[in-house]
Amino acid sequence: MGSEHPGGLSSVHVLPWILVGLLFAVYSTVSVRLHQRMLTTGYDLGIFEQAVRSYAHGSAPVSALKGPGFSLLGDHFSPILASLAPFYRLFPSPVTLLIVQAVLLSIAALPLSRWAYRSHGRVAALVTGLGYGASWGIASAVGFDFHEVCYAVPLLAFSVTALGNRRWRAAAGWALPLLLVKEDLGLTVMAIGIYIAWKGSRRLGLALAFVGVAGTLLEMLVVIPAFNPSGSYAYSGSLLGAAGSQGGTLRSLLYLPMDLLTPQTKVITLVLLLAPTGFMALRSPLMLLALPTLGWRFLSENPAYWGTSYQYSAVLMPIIFGAFVHSLSRWAPDASLQNRRTLRATMTISSAFTLLLFPGFALSQVFDPLTWETPPRAAAAHRLMEKIPDDVTVAASNRLVPQLTNRCTVTLFGSPHTPLTADWIFVDTESPMGFPISVQEEAESLGQARKHGYRTVAQDDGFLLLHRSTA
Known part of the structure; x- marks a missing residue:
């Protein structure tokens, strides 16, 4: 044949x-x-x-x-x-x-x-x-x-x-x-x-x-x-x-x-x-x-x-x-x-x-030429992620989650399934997906998080990293 x-x-x-x-x-x-x-x-x-x-x-x-x-x-x-x-x-x-x-x-x-x-x-x-x-x-x-x-x-x-x-x-x-x-x-x-x-x-x-x-x-x-x-x-x-x-x-x-x-x-x-x-x-x-x-x-x-x-x-x-x-x-x-x-x-x-x-x-x-270009914002996100220790709990934006799941216990920020008990919060405030909550609800949730003891550790190019000490 x-x-x-x-x-x-x-x-x-x-x-x-x-x-x-x-x-x-x-x-x-x-x-x-x-x-x-x-x-x-x-x-x-x-x-x-x-x-x-x-x-x-x-x-x-x-x-x-x-x-x-x-x-x-x-x-x-x-x-x-x-x-x-x-x-x-x-x-x-x-x-x-x-x-x-x-x-x-x-x-x-x-x-x-x-x-x-x-x-x-x-x-x-x-x-x-x-x-x-x-x-x-x-x-x-x-x-x-x-x-x-x-x-x-x-x-x-x-x-x-x-x-x-x-x-x-x-x-x-x-x-x-x-x-x-x-x-x-x-x-x-x-x-x-x-x-x-x-x-x-x-x-x-x-x-x-x-x-x-x-x-x-x-x-x-x-x-x-x-x-x-x-x-x-x-x-x-x-x-x-x-x-x-x-x-x-x-x-x-x-x-x-x-x-x-x-x-x-x-x-x-x-x-x-x-x-x-x-x-x-x-x-x-x-x-x-x-x-x-x-x-x-x-x-x-x-x-x-x-x-x-x-x-x-x-x-x-x-x-x-x-x-x-x-x-x-x-x-x-x-x-x-x-x-x-x-x-x-x-x-x-x-x-x-x-x-x-x-x-x-x-x-x-x-x-597509864009496929071969890594957005400059990705470098900023990784710089902030380096501040997050291994084996901690993190509540993150949807697109940030899989960047952390190999070394941390990650939940989705704003998820109705999971109460906010994470040690860290890592969100993209510049390009939010609107999932699982709207952009306005996400901003309100960040405000509530600050009232409950979360403090800004770093922010860069629209990415925001918060931490709450459990000590």
Whole structure:
């Protein structure tokens, strides 16, 4: 299928790894530069670093940003994060999380591009690998901190590839660890099981579907509430959907189609999901695997789930590009001139959409000169941070939090979850985010802090450092 290389390696083996290396370089560059430019946040990079730091020191995944002694297992069920502990123990930095995320997201291109190469050759591998790698769902995840779903992306890529090649046991094996990534992914495991039962081994598929549903119910109804101080699953309201909150089961069912497609943001997201494949992904039954994620997102009351921002679409990208490769299989590349023309047209359309969408999302920052310039204010912030000792408690602005979480116990200044008991306060008064409190409320809170014994230690270029002695 591919030309031979020295040592007996063929292009089908080499090219996918080259794509993985290229994507890793881009992902790690963008995310690390965002952190160095102080554009990462406590919500969410700081939260995950606190959990991983706890695992690295042999304790439960506690995040002070979520509340005093709050275990992240009471927020989302993501024990797979414990696998980061050895790496973090060696390199205790938020950059470790960002690098691991870059590795995981880039490795997903391996099975997809290899499958495309074996099916349709080098061009198909390039279009698929780069299409997935430059897709806006992956770009949005890379551009926004670290998230546990980065583990799900390669697992889904390998599972979908196995499904497309009718390797049912391998598909099930790659799908099962999704239950350790996040509680809602059990529904995707269920969908993979249903697909296997439909297309291949009924017994294996039904067993996998049962495990997926049972895992999600167990995690949402038992495990997470057991770790949550409220004794409940905090996101049940969101997952029940907007229709469910409007009163009445019959009314909810009647409004269900409308809730899936309104407001217009949801339709735009659907179009943008399918556009990079030239809408060819719709021709593959593998697209059914995307329904659980699309369902809970579009039925949710949370508008953040509906659009193209954040990490929520990352898990859909390996499914969509797997469906894309699968859909191409109906045109054998050597069968006829018409088939070859159809394949070339499809590849061209897919590449055109990828190029068209690329500038609007985070990965395009690699070509932005500002990416390579560290703002002068960052130096001022680090000068003030050097005055904060290790292993103390700090209440900080959202973008300052992940600059300190590797060596201090950090809370979010103004957070309603955490009373102000920190030894230090470190805030950005020149460029406040307005989260979790407004700019005016932040100024008022600083005034109250001074009344309760906090004194100014230093201020520079809009950054303010306060300290309260506990002696």
